[in-house]
Amino acid sequence: MSPVVLAGIALITYASRAAALVFLRKPGGRFAAILGRMPAPIFASLATLSLVTADGSLARGPILWAALGALAASSTRSLPLCLVGGLAGYALGQALS
């Protein structure tokens, strides 16, 4: 990869990050309502992606146990407690495997 291609990729990446943040007018009405509903599904989707490997199979057992631990703690709506639940799940998964 040449430095020029690297610069092009960096430019594309920054432009994609800045495009909406800089040039989009502050949304209102239905568009704002739709955007407001998106964070939870996006996070849930990112969590799912991290549990499915690139070849379409499920992640290893301890990682699934970690996800279960985090899910069990999610009713607390506390990020630190979800982390603790996830790590406890991972430890349990390691012990069981």
Added chain:
Amino acid sequence: MSRRSAHRSPGVVRSIVATTLPAAAAILVFGSLYGAAARPLLGVPLTIASSLLIFSGALQFALIGLLGAAAGASALLLTAATLNLRHLVLGAVLRSRLAGSGRRRGALAFFLVDETFGFAIAAGDAAERAGRSGEREIERTLLVSGALCYVAWQLGTLIGLLGAEIPAVGEAAGVIFPVLFIGLAALACRMPSDVARALGAVALTAALAVTLPDLRALAPVVAGVLVALPGRAA
């Protein structure tokens, strides 16, 4: 202490740092894996430059995979454009909650990655629930967590380039991301319909990742948009 000065206290920054640290530690580990994998393909200067300028783990690992398969410049650029599409949606979601000047938002945009987006949205929601400005909290969180994740990615890249290994923590670091995003999803669910949308996104993402693995990077955007569309205007 006034509400304004309390809002500016170092305690707020410390809280953001504490929240971000587990993700930053995982990013450091993945940065070291990237540095080690990229060195033979890119050399030291370009590996460092790639992390400094791109700052995107998913994209940089994809580029390494393509370079290993002797892909050309057009494939690299096309992959970058495709994988970065989701930033448009993440940026639009943040834009709806941010004011400030375009220059300010443009500077913050450099730190927009999945993790910092999550921390910023969660911090904005928490501030609004506490009767404070969500916009200020989102800005501050994006800046502080973004800087921390950026430094972690650079340090990790350097560690990998130096040939040092962080043994046996690769999988443990990988645990952080699902746990983090499950926690962020829980925080973002404010009503039962949010839970239903999140579950819908899980099903759509799983289906997309299994049936069209090449497009898995787009799943969060596709699923997020599709499940957010139904509903009333406000």
